[in-house]
Amino acid sequence: MEIETGPGLRLEVAGRELTGRLRAAPQRRYWGHYLLGLPAGVLLALLVVPMGWTVYWAFRADLADLFSDPGALRSAWHSVLWVGIALVLIVVGYVIAVLSRQVGRLWRVLLYALILPFGVSAVVSGAVFRLIFDPNPERGMASALLGGSATWLGPDLIWWVLASAFAWSWLGFVVVLFRAGLDTNGGPGLRVGRLTLPRPGPVTAIVVLTVLVAAIRVFDLVLIATPGSIQDDVDVVGLHWWRMTSRDGDPGGPALLAVLLFLVVALVSMAGMRTMRRPAQTEFLPPPESTADRAPRWWGWPLVALVGLMWTLPVVVLVATAFHDPETAGALGWWRLTGIGLGSFAEAGAVWLLPAVAGSLLIAGLATALVLAAGVPAAYLLTWVVPRRVSRVLTPVFAILAVAPVQMYAGPLGNLFATLGLVGSRAPLALVHAAAGLPFATLVLRSAFLAAPRRAEDDGRPALDEMWRRGPYRTTLIAVVVLEFVLVWNDFIVGFLVSGPGTSPLTLLLWSEARQFGTSAGTVAASAAVSALIPVVLLLATWRKVVVGLTGGIAR
Amino acid sequence: MRRVVHRRTLLRGAALVPLAGFAAGCGDLARTAGLGDYVRVAVSWSAAELAAFSRVLDQRGVRDYELIPLGDDIGAALGARTSGRPDVVALPQPGQLSGAIGSLAALPDGVWQPEYDDIWPPATSDGVHYALPFKLAHASVVWYRKGFFAEHDLTPPRTWDEWLALNEAVIDIGGPAPLALGGADGWFLAQFFENVLLRSFTDTFRELARPHDARLWDSAPVRSAFEMVADMWGQARALSGGADRALVQQFPDAVLEVFRYGRAAMVPAPDFAESVIRRFAGLDDVATFTFPSRDGGAAPLAISADLLVLNHSASPAAHDLIRYLATPDAPVPWIRDTGGFIAANPRTDQKYYSPTLRRLERELRTRGQEIEFGLADRLGRLGGSEGLQRVLQDLLRGVAAGASPAAAARAASESMVDAEHRTG
Numbered sequence: 016m017e018i019e020t021g022p023g024l025r026l027e028v029a030g031r032e033l034t035g036r037l038r039a040a041p042q043r044r045y046w047g048h049y050l051l052g053l054p055a056g057v058l059l060a061l062l063v064v065p066m067g068w069t070v071y072w073a074f075r076a077d078l079a080d081l082f083s084d085p086g087a088l089r090s091a092w093h094s095v096l097w098v099g100i101a102l103v104l105i106v107v108g109y110v111i112a113v114l115s116r117q118v119g120r121l122w123r124v125l126l127y128a129l130i131l132p133f134g135v136s137a138v139v140s141g142a143v144f145r146l147i148f149d150p151n152p153e154r155g156m157a158s159a160l161l162g163g164s165a166t167w168l169g170p171d172l173i174w175w176v177l178a179s180a181f182a183w184s185w186l187g188f189v190v191v192l193f194r195a196g197l198d199t200n201g202g203p204g205l206r207v208g209r210l211t212l213p214r215p216g217p218v219t220a221i222v223v224l225t226v227l228v229a230a231i232r233v234f235d236l237v238l239i240a241t242p243g244s245i246q247d248d249v250d251v252v253g254l255h256w257w258r259m260t261s262r263d264g265d266p267g268g269p270a271l272l273a274v275l276l277f278l279v280v281a282l283v284s285m286a287g288m289r290t291m292r293r294p295a296q297t298e299f300l301p302p303p304e305s306t307a308d309r310a311p312r313w314w315g316w317p318l319v320a321l322v323g324l325m326w327t328l329p330v331v332v333l334v335a336t337a338f339h340d341p342e343t344a345g346a347l348g349w350w351r352l353t354g355i356g357l358g359s360f361a362e363a364g365a366v367w368l369l370p371a372v373a374g375s376l377l378i379a380g381l382a383t384a385l386v387l388a389a390g391v392p393a394a395y396l397l398t399w400v401v402p403r404r405v406s407r408v409l410t411p412v413f414a415i416l417a418v419a420p421v422q423m424y425a426g427p428l429g430n431l432f433a434t435l436g437l438v439g440s441r442a443p444l445a446l447v448h449a450a451a452g453l454p455f456a457t458l459v460l461r462s463a464f465l466a467a468p469r470r471a472e473d474d475g476r477p478a479l480d481e482m483w484r485r486g487p488y489r490t491t492l493i494a495v496v497v498l499e500f501v502l503v504w505n506d507f508i509v510g511f512l513v514s515g516p517g518t519s520p521l522t523l524l525l526w527s528e529a530r531q532f533g534t535s536a537g538t539v540a541a542s543a544a545v546s547a548l549i550p551v552v553l554l555l556a557t558w559r560k561v562v563v564g565l566t567g568g569i570a571r
Numbered sequence: 572m573r574r575v576v577h578r579r580t581l582l583r584g585a586a587l588v589p590l591a592g593f594a595a596g597c598g599d600l601a602r603t604a605g606l607g608d609y610v611r612v613a614v615s616w617s618a619a620e621l622a623a624f625s626r627v628l629d630q631r632g633v634r635d636y637e638l639i640p641l642g643d644d645i646g647a648a649l650g651a652r653t654s655g656r657p658d659v660v661a662l663p664q665p666g667q668l669s670g671a672i673g674s675l676a677a678l679p680d681g682v683w684q685p686e687y688d689d690i691w692p693p694a695t696s697d698g699v700h701y702a703l704p705f706k707l708a709h710a711s712v713v714w715y716r717k718g719f720f721a722e723h724d725l726t727p728p729r730t731w732d733e734w735l736a737l738n739e740a741v742i743d744i745g746g747p748a749p750l751a752l753g754g755a756d757g758w759f760l761a762q763f764f765e766n767v768l769l770r771s772f773t774d775t776f777r778e779l780a781r782p783h784d785a786r787l788w789d790s791a792p793v794r795s796a797f798e799m800v801a802d803m804w805g806q807a808r809a810l811s812g813g814a815d816r817a818l819v820q821q822f823p824d825a826v827l828e829v830f831r832y833g834r835a836a837m838v839p840a841p842d843f844a845e846s847v848i849r850r851f852a853g854l855d856d857v858a859t860f861t862f863p864s865r866d867g868g869a870a871p872l873a874i875s876a877d878l879l880v881l882n883h884s885a886s887p888a889a890h891d892l893i894r895y896l897a898t899p900d901a902p903v904p905w906i907r908d909t910g911g912f913i914a915a916n917p918r919t920d921q922k923y924y925s926p927t928l929r930r931l932e933r934e935l936r937t938r939g940q941e942i943e944f945g946l947a948d949r950l951g952r953l954g955g956s957e958g959l960q961r962v963l964q965d966l967l968r969g970v971a972a973g974a975s976p977a978a979a980a981r982a983a984s985e986s987m988v989d990a991e992h993r994t995g
Contacts, residue, residue: 242820244755244757244964346827366622
């Protein structure tokens, strides 16, 4: 039949053939389906066109200028250090995941302690660790315990603080995914010397990819946790890019830096993709026996207690600081029993907290709806409609777009926002968020579609509305919704670089509140706690589905 | 059959929803959500000062504003990237005005007071004013603990040598360190250096504030000023917590070192330190002296100011807001409830100031007293984190690592010459 969707636009929708076999009818007759890709196409153009501009600017810049800039070289070296930190974290996470299979029912305790910080934004985790390592011995726990003998946050120790904050956020992700992989993938072990290590299977690629990319893209964590005088000591490529753009009139230098950063990230992700590409064809061995009810080994209790305490402590510090009056929290540590109350919440709420929460809700909600509305049809197309050779090309393109640093498109998009007078408006920013989140969401959806068990009466391709009705798909949709909402809610860098600090989502305002960090500890902690509450609750409530969705259904 | 229809509807819907979202995104969805259409006021203040300013605006009785705390990025609010927004900017650096006049609206009639002519900024050649002084700050202040000085028979210094001797005396007492510094805030260290330069080498200070040869930074007076700074900061046990801690400590924390924890005797900080002291320690033990000059002679005072400017596209409501903020009573909630505020408007009632601030306010307005904006506020990028502020943080690092004052001063002078070439 024909339907008219707009003036002059007639669509031929062939309802019957939709349930037909893919090879039974020529592809040509389904051209109408490709319209499903239109929303995704429009959103992706928001990324791809500005990225083209950046590449164009980069070509006009001189590589020699960049390599003669000592600041750029130092920031590149620091980004390499971050990759090292990420690799160490992955190994530690793997070891904990392997050991966790021996602690029986204690795993639950460990799991919730580890997964909680994953919902917390980098700005909040940076703020929490700056509170813990405050150099003032009256206020900072680490300085109080060590009697002020070490200058935390100083040039020598700042890397420990930053690495701890990063580990606090990401270890849970690493452990939970590795554990899920280990539980389903009882394949032959990996021999290292006399040890035989179990293989976590295909999740390894997802873990390595996500954590490495996160490490290379570190930005807001450094910005909030480091005192102004120490910023150069921990400058990373992303931050150096920002300093260059706010400093130089010429966009060439920063564009070149962004392209180099992008190339590195793209190479890393391509390497990861090689193992991630065939989730449906992986042969699964029957999962090993459940270990959940087994009695823990003798070292189970101390291990779980140690990791659990270490990972819960920052939450305790944050909440305890928030529940002190601003006068007490700004001058004395969170462990003091005086000045407890809701004063900090009241003070933050009196000025900007509520409008910021509303603004963040609007942006995150809108972006999530857009990602879902564009991503589901796009993944549907990619999985069941487009010819195999096309999807083979498109999938890596999506993967590369998924890891593209914000710096690749922030410059031209920022200019566009300024020209259109959109700086500080929320809805267009949500659109950019949706574009940035779409590639990853589409990939997750696609691998879930591929991995989902098929019903007998299906000929391979379900109807689009079944995405929601049928269990396996619904799980993935929930995972995508949760992840996208949390990502946008916790975002700092997209809002900051594209729309400027005036857009007033929560993280940006939190950062500005933290300018006089120590004496603002109360209001900073109160706003950080409010900003962390929503994503953490959401993630704790849905983490199972998120893990299943992220691993493309292998860890069911 | 029913299933097919359903699916078709869904197909169509799925294609259209994002397009509808796009269309809505282009209109201002924020406004429909009840979040838009306010006068957007960009400020550099944060924390208690931000709260105080919001009380100032609330006193008007209409909540038709949205505060955008931009901190150090306040200059971006005037940049080309933010055409049309925000409506009002409270600008702490008059140096950023010169390039932005074209994007500003003239001040409403009747808000300009003749006394503002002494402050800044001059009108354009056709007599139009674009920036309204709102908050004035006295930056040549050293705060100290009255009780501690009385107990040990110490007197505030008038010359640089007296100050060095006083520091020695405090160290000899064996209790608190003489000084607390907020080295994590570049402007704090820059202001210390500017005070040395302004009050001891006034002519050189003024030459540097005008267009000049970059090599002026390597002249004898500038080097002497750097050396005086390095000499005082580098004195053993002069800084509370040591130079390492001073480097990562922010301005309010330096104030707490003196008045809350008693670990230092003095802190060189602008008048707005009063709000920190008031909140965290109380004003009972507070006294100030003027930043000493080399020979104790008369010299200009360093000031800073926050200037209100209107974006050229600002709404009538924004003009009303400026008119309101220009009235003498507008800043009263800030002065009365938070402190650390000197109104630029000379008609603001004196009775709301604390005794200390009233004295500082009078000192600024004394007839014949010269005042000068600090260099960091006037030199643009050269005065910021790529120039003077970073150079002084490096100087502090240098003396922490044991460099001699002469060597630290030489390095600082050379870095400033480089920075001027780089940012020029």
